Amino acid sequence: MNDQPEHPDEDEYEDLLADLRDAGRLEAVPAEAMAAAKTAIVWRTIDGELAALTYDSSLDDLATAGVRSAEPSRLLTFEAPGLVVEVESLDAGARRRLVGQLVPAQAGRVEVRHGDGTTEVEADDLGRFTVDDVPPGPVSLRCVGATATVAVVTDWVVV
């Protein structure tokens, strides 16, 4: 399909490409990462509504980025039709602290899915919640408002 037989060196490129693939074996996907990806299918949610990531402060000024220092905190907004989830991710040593709010304000339960498993916390009447000791890496939040009939599940994001 992408072969161009009129090019006399195509065979030699194939050799070089084979060399590249062979050298690439030295940085194969780590076994534990691949295992996590394979079992990720269990995270599939059929019972929840997806809240898409609509704002990430770490992407601000992307077009004009020069050399920047890493920000100490990061704001994320996830939006589903009936619920907005605002989350601030803070560095706490080698771990993360997530401080968030459900909008419109409402009490509820928030379950954070992360590399060590899940952590469940309550959101207060104003919808505020805090999750401590989250391992850095991919996280997703599953939120159930006190009066909600369906769970809202956020997109995965690396914190």
Add this chain to the structure above:
Amino acid sequence: MATAPLTVVVCPPARSRGCRTMRPVAGTWGSDGDLLRAAQAGDAAAWEALVERLGPRVFAVARAFRLSWPDAQDVYQVTWYRLVTHLDSIREPERVSAWLAATARNESLRALKRSGRQVPTGDDEEFDGADLLALPPDAGLLASERQRSVWDALARLPGHCQRLLRMFMADPPPTYEDITAALDMALGSIGPTRRRCLDKLRTLLVGINGDGERSGTQEDPR
């Protein structure tokens, strides 16, 4: 490439031992779209085969952006988690590898931004230079002479060549559409750029191998 158009093995939705033991190796499953559709229908073995087949490309994107080893693993994982989340809304199953490449690109840019590092822009001049390629810990111990030479030569290429050729280190290699999505390159420029970069790589390899032979014969016992 050389895969015969085999029919997809559809396993029963429940975990079936028979299905698992008979699971074909990735590559004999039919198209990417067949695998994705089977995964959408609840076939966990098809999902695993998809991860095996397209995973190296996802990882190659993260490494092409020179993410650290832990950051690259995070990008790899979150890209697959995102596909799970969006599994039912993938409209063009045949193009799932380009979807993964685009997602891995976005996540890689986020990771660069988070770590306070510079994001490569269109002209990528600032991306060039002596920023050595970081091999995974201990990989050097296992490297053959040839592999070592390839990595040495790669490290001396301009940044845009390193990025492009790193994509071709994935096995199976990416499609041009994947590369367009991952590196934001125009489809028509990939072929010519690849050719120029491979020419440079070959020249460097000849130099490295020549040097290697010479130094092998002039050992100074002092």
